[in-house]
Amino acid sequence: MTERVERSFRAMGTTMRLVVFAASAAAGERALASAEARTRAIEARFSRFEATSELSRINALGGSSVVVSAEMSEVLDLAREQHEATGGLFDPAILPDLERAGYDRTFEDIDPAADRRDAVAHGTFAELRRDGRLVLVPPGLRIDLGGIVKGWSADRVADALGDVGPALVDLGGDIAVRGTPPGETAWTVAVEDPSGGAPLAALRIASGAVATSGTYRRRWSGPGGAMHHLIDPRTGLPAESDLAAVVALHPRAAVADVWAKCVLLEAPARRAALVVSCPGLEVILVPLSGSPVGTPGALARCVAGTVSGVAA
Amino acid sequence: MNKKEIGSALRRGVLAGTIAGSVAGFAAFAVAPAYGETRVPAVAPSSVDLPPVPPLPSLAPLPKVGSVSVTTRVSLPAFRPLPPAPAVPATVPTTRAS
Numbered sequence: 001m002t003e004r005v006e007r008s009f010r011a012m013g014t015t016m017r018l019v020v021f022a023a024s025a026a027a028g029e030r031a032l033a034s035a036e037a038r039t040r041a042i043e044a045r046f047s048r049f050e051a052t053s054e055l056s057r058i059n060a061l062g063g064s065s066v067v068v069s070a071e072m073s074e075v076l077d078l079a080r081e082q083h084e085a086t087g088g089l090f091d092p093a094i095l096p097d098l099e100r101a102g103y104d105r106t107f108e109d110i111d112p113a114a115d116r117r118d119a120v121a122h123g124t125f126a127e128l129r130r131d132g133r134l135v136l137v138p139p140g141l142r143i144d145l146g147g148i149v150k151g152w153s154a155d156r157v158a159d160a161l162g163d164v165g166p167a168l169v170d171l172g173g174d175i176a177v178r179g180t181p182p183g184e185t186a187w188t189v190a191v192e193d194p195s196g197g198a199p200l201a202a203l204r205i206a207s208g209a210v211a212t213s214g215t216y217r218r219r220w221s222g223p224g225g226a227m228h229h230l231i232d233p234r235t236g237l238p239a240e241s242d243l244a245a246v247v248a249l250h251p252r253a254a255v256a257d258v259w260a261k262c263v264l265l266e267a268p269a270r271r272a273a274l275v276v277s278c279p280g281l282e283v284i285l286v287p288l289s290g291s292p293v294g295t296p297g298a299l300a301r302c303v304a305g306t307v308s309g310v311a312a
Numbered sequence: 313m314n315k316k317e318i319g320s321a322l323r324r325g326v327l328a329g330t331i332a333g334s335v336a337g338f339a340a341f342a343v344a345p346a347y348g349e350t351r352v353p354a355v356a357p358s359s360v361d362l363p364p365v366p367p368l369p370s371l372a373p374l375p376k377v378g379s380v381s382v383t384t385r386v387s388l389p390a391f392r393p394l395p396p397a398p399a400v401p402a403t404v405p406t407t408r409a410s
Binding site: 295 | 410
């Protein structure tokens with residue numbers, strides 16, 4: 001007999017939800033408490049809004065080197081891997097552009113009337129020099145790992161909870177699962193309608209992860225018009241896309257997190273080629289106008305009938 | 313004998329001695345048997361029957377190469393419409409942008 005235990009909390013500027021089926025309620029609660037603490041520790045290390053975070057200290061280096069933590073080194077390695085795999089579409093070095101667009105403080109504190117600084121020339125993430133855990137930050141290079149850390153955290157927390165029992169980790173919409181609920185063959189995950197209606201689809205996720213990226217949240221008004229947080233590294237400006245959102249399915253939440261953004265940034269004519277360049281990736285495209293479409297693998301996971309036996 | 317006559321006599325003697333020594337050395341190597349030399353018995357010649365050589369294939373002119381086209385096909389996913397969404401309880405976790 002297993003006990004279903006659940007916990008929700010705010011972290012990383014969004015709502016987190018953790019579910020685990022444990023041998024006992026007490027064991028489940030202990031696992032969830034540990035998972036929440038791990039999530040908060042990750043936020044403290046990788047936040048660009050906390051001056052004392054490790055990431056902020058790295059960004060303040062400019063031209064000097066530092067030995068980073070093992071966790072930071074792991075995420076920097078993963079970010080470099082994804083920067084190369086996406087041909088530079090994923091680029092954590094867009095932080096100066098993100099700040100210039102107005103996202104230079106937590107989202108809740110953005111001042112729409114604030115003066116925008118002039119464009120700042122900066123390098124790409126490929127210019128970050130590494131020698132093991134020694135990092136040399138070129139002058140002017142500052143990074144934002146927000147585009148990958150949430151997915152990476154979902155993977156790590158799901159791994160830890162998965163050791164206790166079947167688990168689902170929902171870090172603000174980046175969802176990773178381990179095992180399946182008792183008596184079920186998969187978890188059911190809904191796909192949010194950007195326009196606010198009923199869910200666009202229900203997916204059956206037996207393993208791996210699903211992440212969504214869109215321009216319909218974290219939007220604000222600026223002197224130049226509507227702004228959002230998805231910066232196109234090719235222009236340094238908030239991306240212009242015919243898509244409201246991209247839902248990505250992949251065995252790893254970190255990869256789904258990155259590629260959902262990149263598919264949204266990519267031009268329509270090159271979008272399909274980009275998707276096939278990432279093994280294991282399936283996507284659902286939600287256009288600004290029109291009906292959502294998906295790759296065969298994504299459609300195969302859509303629930304066509306009634307959603308029943310919901311374990312989450 | 314003056315100095316000229318003494319020098320001339322010496323040159324003649326050296327020349328004659330050199331020639332005589334060369335002839336004697338050549339004769340010694342030519343006539344004397346080599347040290348440790350062994351005689352190898354002569355092998356009687358024999359005839360070997362080789363298999364017949366197969367005939368060479370007949371050569372034909374190479375066909376003319378026309379224009380060659382190579383087509384690489386990358387299987388791109390066909391994006392298809394999603395099926396109608398079922399009613400989903402609010403308790404179901406939802407993937408969303410954040």
